[in-house]
Amino acid sequence: MTLTTMPKQETRAKTEMAATMKAFVYRGPGKKSLEDHAKPVIAEPTDAIVKIVKTTICGTDLHILKGDVPTCEPGRILGHEGVGVIDKVGPAVTAFKPGDRVLISCISACGKCEYCRKQMFSHCTTGGWILGNKIDGTQAEFVRIPYAETSLYPIPEGADEEALVMLSDILPTGFECGVLNGKVAPGSTVAIVGVGPIGLAALLTAQFYSPAEIIAIDLDDNRLAMAKRFGATTIINSSDGKAVEAVMKITGKRGVDTAIEAVGIPATFELCEKLVTAGGTIANIGVHGQKVALHLERLWDRNVTITTRLVDTASTPMLLNILRSKKIDPKLLITHRFKLDKILDAYEAFGNAAKTKALKVIIEA
Numbered sequence: 001m002t003l004t005t006m007p008k009q010e011t012r013a014k015t016e017m018a019a020t021m022k023a024f025v026y027r028g029p030g031k032k033s034l035e036d037h038a039k040p041v042i043a044e045p046t047d048a049i050v051k052i053v054k055t056t057i058c059g060t061d062l063h064i065l066k067g068d069v070p071t072c073e074p075g076r077i078l079g080h081e082g083v084g085v086i087d088k089v090g091p092a093v094t095a096f097k098p099g100d101r102v103l104i105s106c107i108s109a110c111g112k113c114e115y116c117r118k119q120m121f122s123h124c125t126t127g128g129w130i131l132g133n134k135i136d137g138t139q140a141e142f143v144r145i146p147y148a149e150t151s152l153y154p155i156p157e158g159a160d161e162e163a164l165v166m167l168s169d170i171l172p173t174g175f176e177c178g179v180l181n182g183k184v185a186p187g188s189t190v191a192i193v194g195v196g197p198i199g200l201a202a203l204l205t206a207q208f209y210s211p212a213e214i215i216a217i218d219l220d221d222n223r224l225a226m227a228k229r230f231g232a233t234t235i236i237n238s239s240d241g242k243a244v245e246a247v248m249k250i251t252g253k254r255g256v257d258t259a260i261e262a263v264g265i266p267a268t269f270e271l272c273e274k275l276v277t278a279g280g281t282i283a284n285i286g287v288h289g290q291k292v293a294l295h296l297e298r299l300w301d302r303n304v305t306i307t308t309r310l311v312d313t314a315s316t317p318m319l320l321n322i323l324r325s326k327k328i329d330p331k332l333l334i335t336h337r338f339k340l341d342k343i344l345d346a347y348e349a350f351g352n353a354a355k356t357k358a359l360k361v362i363i364e365a
Helices: 009-018 059-066 161-167 170-180 197-209 222-229 243-250 266-275 314-325 340-351
Strands: 020-026 032-038 048-056 082-090 101-104 142-144 152-156 189-193 214-216 234-237 254-262 276-284 303-307 335-341 360-364
Touching: 020 340, 032 340, 048 101, 048 161, 059 340, 082 142, 082 161, 142 152, 152 314, 161 340, 161 360, 170 197, 170 254, 170 276, 170 314, 197 214, 214 222, 214 243, 222 234, 234 243, 234 303, 243 266, 266 276, 335 340, 340 360
Parallel strands: 189 214, 189 254, 214 234, 254 276, 276 303, 335 360
Antiparallel strands: 020 032, 048 082, 048 142, 048 360, 082 101, 101 152
C-alpha cells in the first residue's frame, strides 16, 4: 500500500511563487520591456488573482513612461484596465469564485475608510489608483486585485468584453472628471479640448445631459472626424492658433459653460482658461507633469470654477446598465488589436497616434 502525502503549505507557496508569466514592465523613464515575471499570489484574505483576457493601454501609462508619475517606480508591471476570469480568491472573498468573468476597476477600494464612505474611492487610504502604479497591474497574464469584492464587477451574460474594457477607466473618467465635475446641463455649451480616448469618452457621456453645443478641439483631423461621428456639433483644428476666435464666434463672444481639459499640458489648460464664460467651469481631466499658469489677472472676477479629480469609478454600475441597454457603444473607440506578446508594437501604435490613427488598443493575453 502506497501513501500519498499532500505537500506542506510552505512547499505549495514556494511552488506558486516559482510560476512565471509574461508581463509588460516599466524600467524607468523611456525604458520598457516584455519580461518573464513571477505570477502573483494571494497576499491578503480580500485578494483575488485574475487571469487577464483583455486589457488596454491608457494615456496615463504614457505619462508614466515619460517619468511624469513619480509614485510608479521602475520594475512595476503597468496597466489598470481589463477584463478577465477569476483564478483564485482569498478566504475573505465570498462574492466571487474561480471561473467568474469580471470587469477590473482601475480604482481599488477598501469600502470602509473615510474616503470610501464618501464614494471618493480614488482616495481610499489603502487603495485608490494603485494598479499599475504602486502595485503590479493588468498588462500581464495574471494580476492580483486587492479588495476584490469592492474592486471587481461581475460581467453580465452576453456582454461584449472589448466594450467592457472601456468601463475600467476611460468612460467613468470622462464622465466623472469631465461631465459631472464640469456641470454639463441641458442646453449648455461644452468645449472638449483634446479628443483622444478620454476626450471622446467625455463627449459620449456628455450627451446624457443634452447640451446644446459640444465643440471638439484638437490638432488631429482624424480624431476630430471621430468626434464628429460620436456627436460633436462643431469640430475645430486648433493648429492655426485661432481656436478661441472660432469658439467666440460660435457662442456670440460669450465663451462656453464647460471647458473640459483632456490632454494634460500647459497649452491646453490655458486654452480652457480663455474659452470659459463668466460663471462657467473648467473641468480638468488631463494628467499634468509640469506646472501650468493660472491667469488670475483675467479670471479673478469671472466667477469661474476650476475642478480637478481622479476618477472614483462610483459611476461604473450605472455605466454598466447603460452599456447593457445599448445606449452607447464604447467599442467604437477601439482601433487596434494586439496579442500580449506584441505589446511593444501596441505601445508604438498608441504612442504615435497621429501617424497610426490609434484611439484605444485592445491587448489579448
